[in-house]
Amino acid sequence: MTKQKLTKRVVESAPVxxxxxxxxxxxxIAGFCVRIYPGTETKQGHAARAVRRIFAIKYRVRGIQRWLTLGEFGDGPDKLTxxxxxRxxxxxxVDARRGIDPGEARRRIVGLTVKGMVELYLEKGPNDKPTKREATWAVDRTNLERHVVPLLxxxxxxxxxxDHITGMIRSITAGKTARDVRTVRRGRSIVKGGAGIADRTYSTLRATFNWxxxxxxxxxxxxxxKVKREIRPAVERFLSxxxxxxxITALDALEAEKTLSERQGAVFRLLLLTGARRNEIAGLRWTEVDFDRRRLVLPPSRTKAGGRTGDRRISLNDVAFRILERLHRNRDRSQFVFPASKGDSGYATSEPKIWRDKVLPKAxxxxxxxxxxxxxxxxFALADGASLPMIGKALGHANSRATERYAHLSDDPVRALAERIGERFSPKI
Known part of the structure; x- marks a missing residue:
């Protein structure tokens, strides 16, 4: 019985x-082989079918011998090197040694395209990742359908x-997938490109391939x-x-001018007063507001950390509490604190546009x-002496690494202290 390490050269030069x-x-690898079948000829002497070289493996699982065809040798999309x-x-x-029959357990779809994989992932993935939020799945869907599918x-x-993945990142960064898409629910969806979108799309596609x-x-x-990406510095800005x-003054003025409703202004006020994420406030339900204990209680499905930290509890200071109390007195029948202006089942999603077009210019x-x-x-919390662990708890971070980005700010109150000491002695020096 002929035994050789099956390489490209050995397979190509094998006698037919x-x-x-x-x-x-x-x-x-015991049981691994290449099976070689001669081609056939027509009466005119031309080959009707070329020589075929098929990789296969014979294995034993649970005491029973099995054969599994791996695929045909070649460089084409449906072939195997x-x-x-x-591999x-x-x-x-490995599977056979664990008692798993690869012939039954494997469900590899020959010729599956990237689009087909994306469709499978979006359909089956949520069942395999139950702690992943619906909002995150919605972002994944956008990244995959609007950027990955058009390119790959x-x-x-x-x-x-x-190289294809690197090219995809480069194309998204350059804005080649940006477009204005008509949708049923909102009428239109502006799909943007850029380095940030490219980075998030890459991460989503990597997770999809892993799945x-x-x-x-x-x-x-x-x-x-191992795709090499440009490391982008974290963009963080802190208001003085x-x-x-x-x-706050700009929000007051816009409300007085009637160009901003009280509810619209309240979203931005609560974000500043609580440190919550945008969707945690924008999508807030009245059932999540605990007026007795002056806090918000968000279920895992509504938080970025998901089931890792359980319910997220956000304490309300007096100003934030009074804002919600006032809104509650004037509430309508919606379950949402900030209901959509159109329809009766959703919450408002216009904050980014209002922020960009009205609030920022005014402020x-x-x-x-x-x-x-x-x-x-x-x-502000760190400047007032709060510790990093306390800030992490207030922000709902799942681990300390997310909070460590604020460590450099701890110099500010120390510097202020040093300045006050300097001012005490400045007239004498």
Whole structure:
């Protein structure tokens, strides 16, 4: 019985039998082989079917001998290279030793495209990741359907390389997938590009490939692995006390001018006063407001940390409490504190546009993001002497690493103390 390590050269140069089947066994993986079948000819002497070289493996599971065809040798989208066949054969051996029959357990779909994988992930993935929030799935869907599918959707999974992923990131960063999409619910959806969107899309696609590999739809390796990306510095801006006051003054003025409703202004006030995330406040339900204990209680499905930290409890200071109390007195039948102006089942989602077009120009805070209100809450808390663990708890961080970004701000109160000491002695020096 011929045994050699099955490489590209060995498989290509293997003798072709005149009839029947030839077979070369691998010298390293027991049961792994290539089966060689001769081509056929027509009466005119032309080949009707080329020589076929099929990778297969013979294995034993639970005492029963089985055969599994891995695929045909070649470089095409539905073919296997010798290296890839070797990895699949090794995986079969591992499964068999664990008592799993790879022939039954494997569900790899031959010729599955990136678009097909995306559709499977969005359909089946939520059942496999029950703690992942609906809002996060909605963002994943947008990233995959609006950016990945237009660029890579038609490619068969086995043909996607690291270079294709790098090209995708470059295209999204350059805005090549940006467009204005008509939707049923909101009428239109503005799909933007840029470095931030490219980075999040890459992370989503990497997770999608990992899921497909884990579920047996793709043999791997993940083409997103080890892709070199430009490291973007974290963008964080903290309002000074005077800037925060300018924001409040601007909200007061816009409400007085009737260009901003009380409810719209309340969203931004509560974000600054609580350090909550935008959707935690914008999507707030009355059932989540505990007036007796002066706090918000958000279920895991409404928090970024999900089931890792349980319910998220946000304490309400007196100003925030009075805002919600006033809104409650004037509430309508909606379950939401900030219901959508149209329809009766959703909450308002217009904050980014209002913030950009009305609030920022009025307050003179160009470039400040809504999320920077959350950073500012942490900044003010640290300046007042709060510890990083306490700030992390207030912000609902699942681990300390997320809070450590604020560590450099602890110099500010120390510096202020030093300045006060300096002022005490400045006339004498």
């Amino acid at each position: 039998p005149e009839t029947g089947e030839g077979r070369i066994w691998d010298s390293e 010798a290296e890839r066949a070797r 699949e054969a090794a995986s079969v051996v 959707g038609k490619m068969v999974l086995e043909t996607v390389t690291r 497909a590999i884990d579920k047996g739809h793709f043999a791997g390796p993940n083409p997103c692995a 006390e005077s800037q925060a006051q300018a924001l 003179g805070l160009e470039g400040v993001r809504i999320h920077d209100l959350r950073h500012s809450f942490a900044s």
